[in-house]
Amino acid sequence: MSLEPRRGRAIVLMGVTGAGKTTVGRLLAERLAARFLEGDAFHPPANVAKMRAGIPLEDADRWPWLEAIRAELARALAAGETAVLACSALKRAYRDLLRRAGPELRFVHLRGPEALIAARLAERRGHYMPPSLLPSQLATLEDPSGEPDVVEVGIDRPPEAILEAILAALGEPPASARP
Numbered sequence: 001m002s003l004e005p006r007r008g009r010a011i012v013l014m015g016v017t018g019a020g021k022t023t024v025g026r027l028l029a030e031r032l033a034a035r036f037l038e039g040d041a042f043h044p045p046a047n048v049a050k051m052r053a054g055i056p057l058e059d060a061d062r063w064p065w066l067e068a069i070r071a072e073l074a075r076a077l078a079a080g081e082t083a084v085l086a087c088s089a090l091k092r093a094y095r096d097l098l099r100r101a102g103p104e105l106r107f108v109h110l111r112g113p114e115a116l117i118a119a120r121l122a123e124r125r126g127h128y129m130p131p132s133l134l135p136s137q138l139a140t141l142e143d144p145s146g147e148p149d150v151v152e153v154g155i156d157r158p159p160e161a162i163l164e165a166i167l168a169a170l171g172e173p174p175a176s177a178r179p
Helices: 022-033 045-051 059-077 092-099 114-121 131-140 161-167
Strands: 009-014 035-038 080-086 105-111 150-154
Touching: 009 022, 009 045, 009 059, 009 092, 022 035, 022 080, 022 105, 035 059, 045 059, 059 080, 059 092, 059 161, 105 161, 150 161
Parallel strands: 009 080, 009 105, 035 080, 105 150
Antiparallel strands: none
């Protein structure tokens, strides 16, 4: 009798800066007993310096960063882990690269009005990504609507309510139904 290998899964919280990927991602990881991966931690120092200076990243800056993230997701999935990743994944090509980590990967697009996101960014402290880069992120974002492994969740509510909407969209039981 052979044992089937454990199958992991990965959930990528995607969207522009200020959408709440890290805040909600940490909550989701905790709820799912998953490992949380902060996409920003995979940026090389040159990328961080560019963003800190208010210079938008280009594809050439993003590919090595995304490849490092894909490799870590692939390791997690191969080990049977559940991982939650906060990563902008703004373009379809970026999402396609991440999809190569394995079939058990889903995206949650955190979406909201520009004014709300700008207001959040204006209040954020201690992050290298300046609010001035929001327009370039919005311009880069390729709407993932219609991609079969993407669900969209609005961010115009408190983080706990966003979490519950994500769980419902992913077919997870609500908090009240968990042991």
